[in-house]
Amino acid sequence: xxxxxxxxxxxxxxxxxxxxxxxxxxxxxxxxxxxxxxxxxxxxxxxxxxxxxxxxxxxxxxxxxxxxxxxxxxxxxxxxxxxxxxxxxxxxxxxxxxxxxxxxxxxxxxxxxxxxxxxxxxxxxxxxxxxxxxxxxxxxxxxxxxxxxxxxxxxxxxxxxxxxxxxxxxxxxxxxxxxxxxxxxxxxxxxxxxxxxxxxxxxxxxxxxxxxxxxxxxxxxxxxxxxxxxxxxxxxxxxxxxxxxxxxx
Amino acid sequence: xxxxxxxxxxxxxxxxxxxxxxxxxxxxxxxxxxxxxxxxxxxxxxxxxxxxxxxxxxxxxxxxxxxxxxxxxxxxxxxxxxxxxxxxxxxxxxxxxxxxxxxxxxxxxxxxxxxxxxxxxxxxxxxxxxxxxxxxxxxxxxxxxxxxxxxxxxxxxxxxxxxxxxxxxxxxxxxxxxxxxxxxxxxxxxxxxxxxxxxxxxxxxxxxxxxxxxxxxxxxxxxxxxxxxxxxxxxxxxxxxxxxxxxxx
DNA sequence: TAGTGGTCTAGACCACTTG
DNA sequence: AAGTGGTCTAGACCACTAC
Numbered sequence: 001x002x003x004x005x006x007x008x009x010x011x012x013x014x015x016x017x018x019x020x021x022x023x024x025x026x027x028x029x030x031x032x033x034x035x036x037x038x039x040x041x042x043x044x045x046x047x048x049x050x051x052x053x054x055x056x057x058x059x060x061x062x063x064x065x066x067x068x069x070x071x072x073x074x075x076x077x078x079x080x081x082x083x084x085x086x087x088x089x090x091x092x093x094x095x096x097x098x099x100x101x102x103x104x105x106x107x108x109x110x111x112x113x114x115x116x117x118x119x120x121x122x123x124x125x126x127x128x129x130x131x132x133x134x135x136x137x138x139x140x141x142x143x144x145x146x147x148x149x150x151x152x153x154x155x156x157x158x159x160x161x162x163x164x165x166x167x168x169x170x171x172x173x174x175x176x177x178x179x180x181x182x183x184x185x186x187x188x189x190x191x192x193x194x195x196x197x198x199x200x201x202x203x204x205x206x207x208x209x210x211x212x213x214x215x216x217x218x219x220x221x222x223x224x225x226x227x228x229x230x231x232x233x234x235x236x237x238x239x240x241x242x243x244x245x246x247x248x249x
Numbered sequence: 250x251x252x253x254x255x256x257x258x259x260x261x262x263x264x265x266x267x268x269x270x271x272x273x274x275x276x277x278x279x280x281x282x283x284x285x286x287x288x289x290x291x292x293x294x295x296x297x298x299x300x301x302x303x304x305x306x307x308x309x310x311x312x313x314x315x316x317x318x319x320x321x322x323x324x325x326x327x328x329x330x331x332x333x334x335x336x337x338x339x340x341x342x343x344x345x346x347x348x349x350x351x352x353x354x355x356x357x358x359x360x361x362x363x364x365x366x367x368x369x370x371x372x373x374x375x376x377x378x379x380x381x382x383x384x385x386x387x388x389x390x391x392x393x394x395x396x397x398x399x400x401x402x403x404x405x406x407x408x409x410x411x412x413x414x415x416x417x418x419x420x421x422x423x424x425x426x427x428x429x430x431x432x433x434x435x436x437x438x439x440x441x442x443x444x445x446x447x448x449x450x451x452x453x454x455x456x457x458x459x460x461x462x463x464x465x466x467x468x469x470x471x472x473x474x475x476x477x478x479x480x481x482x483x484x485x486x487x488x489x490x491x492x493x494x495x496x497x498x
Numbered sequence: 499t500a501g502t503g504g505t506c507t508a509g510a511c512c513a514c515t516t517g
Numbered sequence: 518a519a520g521t522g523g524t525c526t527a528g529a530c531c532a533c534t535a536c
Contacts (some may be wrong), residue, residue, distance in 0.1 A: 076514035
């Protein structure tokens with residue numbers, strides 16, 4: 001009942017079901033920032049009353065967003081908007097040194113950071129008009145005093161302007177928290193693609209590896225809460241340190 | 250009500266909740282073969298009556314097993330026990346030739362198949378006593394008249410005896426359907442681990458690649474419905490044909 | 499038309515967390 | 518003790534699939 005105004009093409013689970021519509025409405029509030037990451041959303045009973053539906057239905061709507069990784073439920077405490085990815089998750093692909101190295105955050109050394117004109121494919125990825133500008137960042141990452149990874153990062157430029165103002169010395173080692181604090185962007189999902197090739201001469205010297213050494217290449221596209229691509233990243237590392245586990249079904 | 254005898258340590262979601270217990274009971278029936286793969290299980294209403302619970306509760310129990318990949322629901326038709334993996338899923342890691350090659354099943358050439366004494370680690374994997382025997386299979390897989398993959402496969406031996414009787418000419422190209430029809434084993438889950446190294450001389454010649462060519466190694470452990478490991482497989486292929494996509498959150 | 503799963507209601511009580 | 522999510526009930530009606 002109650003003709004709640006649910007005008008949404010948020011591309012959530014919006015079937016025609018009531019809980020699907022409400023899930024989309026909740027998602028809209030999260031994306032808009034009404035309910036910021038880390039905060040609790042109103043209790044089930046409150047929401048049920050607001051939407052004029054039964055408890056079971058609002059629970060179903062919430063379950064959808066939990067499934068999508070947007071919400072997190074904690075018994076006795078409440079339902080919380082999930083914080084974005086920390087970015088350290090890239091280390092899942094590599095095993096350098098000892099077991100402690102798995103959780104360690106590699107030190108970041110910014111090699112360069114400049115505004116560039118994006119090529120056609122990159123602009124399309126970022127849903128920007130052809131010829132738009134972006135931020136091109138080159139970064140080297142260290143673990144235990146050894147250079148381990150080489151990263152080329154592209155960011156869409158109107159959105160990430162704030163980064164240009166901030167001295168690279170204040171960037172810290174992780175990009176995603178920076179995107180959150182400086183640009184108000186929450187990285188909610190990332191798609192990684194792994195391939196294999198050999199290192200070019202300049203890459204090899206930066207990683208202190210022999211020329212033409214085999215390397216694993218991880219191509220990452222990261223997305224914000226709305227599902228818009230907000231990062232394109234190319235990471236290169238020693239192929240012999242690569243190790244990845246996939247669970248099928 | 251109804252002290253249904255739910256004696257189960259099936260390690261399902263068995264919390265103490267009613268639906269958790271029932272989920273475990275349903276799982277037991279699937280594992281035991283009461284409800285074979287591909288078949289429909291009784292309707293919600295029937296099960297609800299049998300267990301003496303409400304419809305919503307049996308639905309919750311079924312949802313658990315759907316989540317675990319054991320059941321599949323189809324509106325208007327029923328709830329079905331999922332068939333096992335087809336095995337072709339290994340090709341997800343490689344892209345040989347054209348786009349059609351993604352779905353194609355590579356031809357299998359059995360290089361050798363013999364009974365061996367399993368080493369300690371392998372016996373433990375299969376939950377067999379130390380010194381137990383197993384089947385060691387060496388296989389080469391072809392795509393479009395080119396050798397593409399090299400596989401070393403170990404199977405636990407009392408369980409897979411039937412394979413020894415069957416002439417390799419009748420094996421066909423896929424192992425998992427064979428395990429199903431010959432040994433009554435359903436492969437329900439697999440864990441793959443990827444690393445990189447270079448090819449040994451004998452491997453390189455079998456794959457018609459230069460000696461010491463870079464290769465991707467996929468180590469697979471496959472599990473049956475009970476969660477017991479029933480295959481250990483080592484697959485080697487050209488590293489330059491490797492490509493894998495991971496979706497984070 | 500009959501049977502299936504999908505959605506939804508309006509309650510109840512329990513388990514956990516916090517002040 | 519108050520507030521939260523977790524479990525469970527006993528119904529209702531709808532949408533899809535078969536025959």
